[in-house]
Amino acid sequence: MSIAPNSILALDQGTSSSRAIVFGTSGRIEALAQRELPQSYPRPGWVEHDPRRIWADQIATARAALAKASAGGDGVGAVGIANQRETTVLWDRATGEPLHPAIVWQDRRTADICAALRAQGLEAEVRARTGLLLDPYFSGTKLKWLLDQLPGSRQRAARGELAFGTVDSWLLWMLSGGADASTRAQAVHATDVGNASRTLLWNIHSQAWDETLLRALDIPPALLPRVHASSHVYAHTAPGLLPRILPIGALAGDQQAAMFGQACFRPGLAKNTYGTGCFLLLHTGGAAQASHSGLLTTAAARLDGQAPQYALEGSVFVGGAVVQWLRDGLHAIAASGEVEGLAQSVPDAGGVVFVPAFTGLGAPYWRADATGTITGLTRGSTMAHVARAALESIAFQSAALLQAMNRDVQAAGGQPVAELRVDGGASANDLLMQFQADLLGIPVVRPQVLETTALGAAYLAGLSCGMYAGLDAVESLWAAQRRFEPALAPAQAQARMQEWEHAVRKALAA
Numbered sequence: 464m465s466i467a468p469n470s471i472l473a474l475d476q477g478t479s480s481s482r483a484i485v486f487g488t489s490g491r492i493e494a495l496a497q498r499e500l501p502q503s504y505p506r507p508g509w510v511e512h513d514p515r516r517i518w519a520d521q522i523a524t525a526r527a528a529l530a531k532a533s534a535g536g537d538g539v540g541a542v543g544i545a546n547q548r549e550t551t552v553l554w555d556r557a558t559g560e561p562l563h564p565a566i567v568w569q570d571r572r573t574a575d576i577c578a579a580l581r582a583q584g585l586e587a588e589v590r591a592r593t594g595l596l597l598d599p600y601f602s603g604t605k606l607k608w609l610l611d612q613l614p615g616s617r618q619r620a621a622r623g624e625l626a627f628g629t630v631d632s633w634l635l636w637m638l639s640g641g642a643d644a645s646t647r648a649q650a651v652h653a654t655d656v657g658n659a660s661r662t663l664l665w666n667i668h669s670q671a672w673d674e675t676l677l678r679a680l681d682i683p684p685a686l687l688p689r690v691h692a693s694s695h696v697y698a699h700t701a702p703g704l705l706p707r708i709l710p711i712g713a714l715a716g717d718q719q720a721a722m723f724g725q726a727c728f729r730p731g732l733a734k735n736t737y738g739t740g741c742f743l744l745l746h747t748g749g750a751a752q753a754s755h756s757g758l759l760t761t762a763a764a765r766l767d768g769q770a771p772q773y774a775l776e777g778s779v780f781v782g783g784a785v786v787q788w789l790r791d792g793l794h795a796i797a798a799s800g801e802v803e804g805l806a807q808s809v810p811d812a813g814g815v816v817f818v819p820a821f822t823g824l825g826a827p828y829w830r831a832d833a834t835g836t837i838t839g840l841t842r843g844s845t846m847a848h849v850a851r852a853a854l855e856s857i858a859f860q861s862a863a864l865l866q867a868m869n870r871d872v873q874a875a876g877g878q879p880v881a882e883l884r885v886d887g888g889a890s891a892n893d894l895l896m897q898f899q900a901d902l903l904g905i906p907v908v909r910p911q912v913l914e915t916t917a918l919g920a921a922y923l924a925g926l927s928c929g930m931y932a933g934l935d936a937v938e939s940l941w942a943a944q945r946r947f948e949p950a951l952a953p954a955q956a957q958a959r960m961q962e963w964e965h966a967v968r969k970a971l972a973a
């Protein structure tokens with residue numbers, strides 16, 4: 464006998480791991496399973512994932528989380544998927560086989576394609592239509608590269624034999640039948656507005672694939688997924704994959720999902736996620752606000768039937784990853800959590816400033832050529848100073864984003880951001896959060912549930928499957944765990960930002 468639905472399964476397929484979490488409808492975590500995802504760096508600047516491994520890990524963690532949940536997951540009424548965005552998968556609809564490893568969002572191999580498109584004068588067009596800019600970060604040039612490199616693939620794509628998708632589409636297709644030959648014909652090929660808005664191919668104003676950009680990149684439309692609201696019943700899981708057939712009630716890019724999980728779905732609310740990178744998003748309601756400060760305009764998650772929702776976004780490529788480098792590159796610490804103690808063993812960074820431009824600099828600088836730089840070293844500098852400067856670099860980069868955001872918002876007659884909600888692995892670090900509040904001069908607020916990405920996917924799925932009355936019901940579940948109030952005089956904060964900008968100029972000149 465099955466019980467009334469009281470929980471939701473969220474799949475959070477991130478850059479460094481695949482997680483499955485069962486949430487009670489109150490937002491409480493009931494069960495969690497996780498697997499690390501191997502990274503492949505076949506050439507300098509290239510980053511790849513194995514799509515089959517992503518699928519195998521995600522279905523294994525889903526089964527493990529359901530098995531750990533109360534009553535073996537019998538109360539689960541919906542599945543929601545959140546995913547690393549932009550990462551590009553191309554597969555054969557008949558066999559379910561990927562044609563190539565997934566090209567990860569961090570991959571820079573299409574820098575030349577971007578430069579060529581820029582030389583054709585396409586940058587302004589891209590900005591106006593997609594809210595993005597010409598950078599290898601986004602899926603469009605990755606897909607073009609695959610079609611250029613894999614013999615016969617463009618013709619096969621035009622005949623409808625191939626499918627393109629970001630990781631959400633790949634997982635949905637596999638879950639809804641693609642994983643097995645006997646159910647493949649019923650597999651659903653779709654994505655949500657938020658993921659579509661990161662492809663460089665989606666027109667955020669007309670809410671349709673953009674024919675001009677498809678032509679410019681020579682991409683056959685037959686490859687593309689159908690696009691729906693983020694909170695929408697896309698399909699049901701194929702029989703036999705999970706203990707019960709479940710509705711797949713949401714797809715959302717992980718940053719859009721985190722924003723939803725933070726209940727930032729009204730204009731003026733902002734969140735920053737401190738994971739491998741940092742992603743700061745400000746909800747701008749129904750207005751697709753253009754940035755004049757190097758930020759992106761992007762689709763926020765939305766419900767079926769709801770008008771399009773937008774956000775301004777700033778993306779930092781190396782956030783928590785700088786701590787991984789201290790651990791794996793310098794062997795300065797054995798585990799990421801040790802960085803706080805090491806950094807706190809000195810009163811300040813002793814003049815050391817660290818610009819972790821390992822994969823160039825993202826927003827608001829957008830300099831693919833920048834390299835990592837440490838300035839201000841003296842004979843007295845120690846690993847503790849470098850660790851403290853590494854942590855500070857995460858906050859400096861995020862502060863540069865917030866400054867850019869405030870400039871854009873104020874230019875449009877709006878109010879500066881009043882407080883910042885934070886989440887992600889590195890937001891557990893109190894020293895970092897306090898320094899962030901000090902630099903920004905506004906409160907930094909950490910919620911009780913730090914797994915906000917998965918939580919957002921769960922809420923979105925619960926909404927489409929009738930498990931919540933509406934947005935207000937979800938909003939009332941958000942609760943702060945700790946509030947960090949700024950404790951630094953504004954002039955001092957400004958002086959610290961100037962030190963940072965000085966070091967950035969050096970990184971750009973190197």
Ligand SMILES: Nc1ncnc2c1ncn2[C@@H]1O[C@H](COP(=O)(O)OP(=O)(O)O)[C@@H](O)[C@H]1O
Pocket residue numbers: 477478479480737738739740782783784785786787799800801802803887888889891892
């Ligand atoms: N206490 C900590 N202080 C600073 N960074 C941390 C801490 N704990 C984890 N991290 C960093 O957070 C990142 C992991 O966060 P997570 O949200 O799981 O990332 P992702 O979703 O990108 O895989 C890693 O880069 C790790 O180095």
Ligand SMILES: O=P(O)(O)OC[C@H](O)CO
Pocket residue numbers: 476477478479546547548549568716717718738739740
């Ligand atoms: O996998 P994460 O959490 O680092 O997020 C990756 C972003 O979606 C890339 O745009």
